[in-house]
Amino acid sequence: MIPAAQRAAARESASPWTTIVVGAGAFGAWTAWHLLRKGQRVLLLDAWGPAHARASSGGESRVTRATYGADEVYTRMALDSLADWRWLSDRAGLPIFHQTGVLFVFPRKEPYVTQSLDVHRRLKLPTEALTRAELARRFPQIDSSGIEVGLYEPGFGALMARRAVQTLVTEFVKAGGEYRMEMVVSPVEPGGRASQGTPVESAVTAGGDTLNEVRTASGETLRAEGVVFACGPWLPKVFPATLGNRIFPTRQEVFYFAPDAGDRRFEPGQLPTWADFNNGDIFYGMPDLEARGFKIAHDRHGPLFDPDRGDRTPSAAALAEVREFMKMRFPVMATRPLVESRVCQYENSSNGDLLIDRHPAWRNVWLVGAGSGHGFKHAPAVGRYAAELASGTLETPEPRFSLASKGTVQQRLVH
Numbered sequence: 217m218i219p220a221a222q223r224a225a226a227r228e229s230a231s232p233w234t235t236i237v238v239g240a241g242a243f244g245a246w247t248a249w250h251l252l253r254k255g256q257r258v259l260l261l262d263a264w265g266p267a268h269a270r271a272s273s274g275g276e277s278r279v280t281r282a283t284y285g286a287d288e289v290y291t292r293m294a295l296d297s298l299a300d301w302r303w304l305s306d307r308a309g310l311p312i313f314h315q316t317g318v319l320f321v322f323p324r325k326e327p328y329v330t331q332s333l334d335v336h337r338r339l340k341l342p343t344e345a346l347t348r349a350e351l352a353r354r355f356p357q358i359d360s361s362g363i364e365v366g367l368y369e370p371g372f373g374a375l376m377a378r379r380a381v382q383t384l385v386t387e388f389v390k391a392g393g394e395y396r397m398e399m400v401v402s403p404v405e406p407g408g409r410a411s412q413g414t415p416v417e418s419a420v421t422a423g424g425d426t427l428n429e430v431r432t433a434s435g436e437t438l439r440a441e442g443v444v445f446a447c448g449p450w451l452p453k454v455f456p457a458t459l460g461n462r463i464f465p466t467r468q469e470v471f472y473f474a475p476d477a478g479d480r481r482f483e484p485g486q487l488p489t490w491a492d493f494n495n496g497d498i499f500y501g502m503p504d505l506e507a508r509g510f511k512i513a514h515d516r517h518g519p520l521f522d523p524d525r526g527d528r529t530p531s532a533a534a535l536a537e538v539r540e541f542m543k544m545r546f547p548v549m550a551t552r553p554l555v556e557s558r559v560c561q562y563e564n565s566s567n568g569d570l571l572i573d574r575h576p577a578w579r580n581v582w583l584v585g586a587g588s589g590h591g592f593k594h595a596p597a598v599g600r601y602a603a604e605l606a607s608g609t610l611e612t613p614e615p616r617f618s619l620a621s622k623g624t625v626q627q628r629l630v631h
């Protein structure tokens with residue numbers, strides 16, 4: 217047994233931080249928050265700032281819903297996270313969670329529908345299955361042609377993404393955490409090659425089975441007992457040997473249209489957050505939240521995308537595609553003016569499962585990412601889970617979040 221004074225002295229000389237979290241997107245910010253709540257000394261770093269323009273968490277809004285087919289693990293995480301989002305929403309001066317309700321519509325009553333309902337019934341969620349006639353009556357602004365069934369979740373809705381992450385980092389600092397804007401230099405993985413095609417120069421080479429320091433691009437060396445890398449779409453660049461062929465950043469385009477003046481049918485309260493399964497070719501969107509426009513996007517994985525250098529000019533083809541879809545499902549919106557568009561990137565694992573696991577070479581380094589286009593809503597639960605792993609209160613990672621389960625060929629299974 218080491219005496220307390222000796223332990224304290226060792227800690228003092230070793231590192232001022234229990235954990236350094238690299239990346240202040242949704243995943244890193246919630247991980248840092250939960251580590252702080254566990255009594256750790258936490259330093260949160262981000263190269264460009266919380267939810268900046270190129271981060272995956274940097275968009276205006278994100279869907280939160282519990283419909284996940286048979287993937288109950290994600291239904292539970294969405295549900296667990298909702299309480300944290302509500303808490304954060306109460307702390308912020310402006311809403312973070314808009315309880316718009318979420319409507320998924322399907323051309324057929326496919327297994328995903330019945331599986332979702334089974335899970336929701338078991339978890340006592342008040343999800344309603346709506347016939348086409350009920351849909352037409354309740355949501356007349358949606359053309360329900362070709363739809364057999366809808367699933368309506370009254371308790372879910374939309375999260376204001378950028379606002380949420382920025383608010384959380386502010387709360388983290390108020391509660392005693394430290395945040396700094398710093399780019400962390402990629403540590404060279406044992407047996408790995410240096411990272412390429414990135415402004416992050418590989419410089420730190422770590423020996424042994426721990427990594428107790430990170431170097432910043434400004435030349436500082438920061439020490440900690442453990443490091444969490446929550447670098448979103450940059451993870452494959454930061455760890456090319458481990459993740460270079462396991463996380464696939466893809467180009468995604470999002471569009472916002474202005475409803476006609478005085479047309480209230482697309483406001484929250486009238487139109488829910490929605491997704492159309494459309495025979496597997498999914499489109500989704502949101503009502504005119506905070507008058508920022510009716511949002512619509514195609515949920516197909518786009519081409520591979522470099523988060524540093526990718527061209528973020530929206531394409532005429534993607535715009536034409538959403539207008540074509542609106543002609544069918546939201547005819548009133550099809551000719552409305554475009555008010556905003558964004559090009560962002562998903563950071564997909566091979567099948568859509570998240571990554572929350574230990575680095576294979578360093579037992580005190582954790583990899584948190586692969587949000588795969590659906591991760592934002594789960595971020596509070598991801599952060600709690602990662603904090604438990606990193607602090608040693610949880611020994612064995614959930615197999616679905618493990619590195620070992622991440623393939624090298626994209627084959628999307630989680631929707």
Ligand SMILES: Cc1cc2nc3c(=O)[nH]c(=O)nc-3n(C[C@H](O)[C@H](O)[C@H](O)COP(=O)(O)OP(=O)(O)OC[C@H]3O[C@@H](n4cnc5c(N)ncnc54)[C@H](O)[C@@H]3O)c2cc1C
Nearest residue numbers: 239241242243263272273279400448560587590591592593
């Ligand atoms: C268009 C679009 C729509 C989406 N829709 C939804 C949705 O409706 N619902 C949903 O739940 N999810 C959705 N998602 C997914 C969700 O937004 C992401 O899964 C989530 O935001 C990922 O968060 P993250 O923290 O892992 O990554 P990020 O937000 O990208 O954060 C990573 C951070 O790491 C920092 N970083 C990287 N490298 C370094 C370094 N070397 N040093 C320091 N800092 C570094 C970056 O600057 C960045 O801020 C969507 C994503 C996109 C792009």
